[in-house]
Amino acid sequence: MNDSLNLDAAFSALADPTRRAILARLAKGEATVMELAAPFEMTQPAISQHLKVLENAGLVVRRLEGTKRPRRIAKGGIEAMDRWLAMLRKALERNYDRLDEVLASMEQLKRGEKR
Amino acid sequence: MSKLTLKTEGDTHVVVTRRFAAPPEVVYHAHTDPKLLQKWLLGPEGWTMPVCINEATPGGKIRYEWTNGKGGGFHLTGEYLELEPYSRIVHVERMHLPNPTPDNHIETRFDADGTGTLMTMRMTLPDAQTRAAMLATGMERGMEASYVRLEGLI
Numbered sequence: 001m002n003d004s005l006n007l008d009a010a011f012s013a014l015a016d017p018t019r020r021a022i023l024a025r026l027a028k029g030e031a032t033v034m035e036l037a038a039p040f041e042m043t044q045p046a047i048s049q050h051l052k053v054l055e056n057a058g059l060v061v062r063r064l065e066g067t068k069r070p071r072r073i074a075k076g077g078i079e080a081m082d083r084w085l086a087m088l089r090k091a092l093e094r095n096y097d098r099l100d101e102v103l104a105s106m107e108q109l110k111r112g113e114k115r
Numbered sequence: 116m117s118k119l120t121l122k123t124e125g126d127t128h129v130v131v132t133r134r135f136a137a138p139p140e141v142v143y144h145a146h147t148d149p150k151l152l153q154k155w156l157l158g159p160e161g162w163t164m165p166v167c168i169n170e171a172t173p174g175g176k177i178r179y180e181w182t183n184g185k186g187g188g189f190h191l192t193g194e195y196l197e198l199e200p201y202s203r204i205v206h207v208e209r210m211h212l213p214n215p216t217p218d219n220h221i222e223t224r225f226d227a228d229g230t231g232t233l234m235t236m237r238m239t240l241p242d243a244q245t246r247a248a249m250l251a252t253g254m255e256r257g258m259e260a261s262y263v264r265l266e267g268l269i
Contacts, residue, residue: 015247017126091158093119096133098155102145103137110141 009057010081018042019050023059023073030063030070126243131236139225142232143201146223147171157181166190171198177208189213201225217245 013019022036037047051071054060058077062069120132135142145151149167157164158181166180177193192215193208204223209215220239225232240246 011247012244015243089119089121092121092131094160095155095157096119096135098157099142099145100135102151102154103135103141106141106145106151107137 010059010077013053013057013059016050016053019054022047022050022054026060026071026073030072032068032070036071123246124237127240127246129238129240129246129249131234131238133234134228135232135234136230137232138230139227139232140201142234143204143225146204146225147198152179171195171204173197177206216249217241219249 014023018040021040025031025036025039033044033047033051036051037044040047051060051062055062055071058080059074060071060077061074062071118134120130122130124130137145145155147169149169152169153164153167156167156179162181162183164179164181166178168176168178170176173195175195177195178190180188180190182188190211191208192211193206195204195206197203197205202225205221206223207218207220209218217240222237222239224235224237226235227233240249
């Protein structure tokens with residue numbers, strides 16, 4: 001159950017374009033709040049707020065380095081989302097594979113009727 | 116040739132395409148005949164659809180009930196808005212988990228593609244938050260996770 005709650009939070013977190021951009025930036029490597037704020041023309045508190053959402057969703061973690069707290073991508077969180085999406089995609093593919101079989105048998109039936 | 120594509124578009128759309136070896140008329144039929152839907156619209160292995168109501172006429176009702184045979188289950192309700200045999204279907208649907216999700220507005224096109232069919236399903240959700248929730252609860256999926264990995268589409 002905890003897993004699905006986390007996934008809810010993760011997908012909600014990704015609904016925001018700024019948070020997606022922050023993750024894209026962090027995918028390239030660790031960054032501090034100041035470094036993250038620079039390209040966005042946003043205040044550091046605003047960025048911090050977005051980071052908090054991403055941290056709560058398990059997508060970003062922070063490290064303590066002196067007075068700095070650089071953030072990085074939480075691999076586990078991203079991998080959990082990937083696994084989930086892969087499973088869903090497989091379920092959808094499975095549906096259409098089954099539909100392929102249904103269509104093939106319908107075509108066969110039609111050919112049979114014409115005979 | 117049968118490969119599925121799935122992508123998010125803008126903030127509120129999800130677009131799925133898939134090719135089929137049968138002509139549009141047959142694919143359309145398989146999407147609107149309850150007996151046929153019960154054979155394929157099942158999701159993960161082990162699930163069945165014991166209840167399938169599909170009134171393929173404008174204003175007609177849709178109701179699908181799925182079960183995993185172990186006490187797990189959920190259902191979907193919807194209404195048809197437009198039907199153009201055998202090329203286009205417009206309907207709305209919502210999942211009940213058990214609370215109803217916001218309406219998903221879906222246009223499905225069946226275009227002749229050689230001797231087969233190219234199906235294009237375009238979903239429109241009320242807002243970005245709803246689309247995110249839909250992706251998380253498992254009805255559909257988007258490109259967000261791969262966006263994060265900078266790999267493009269899933």
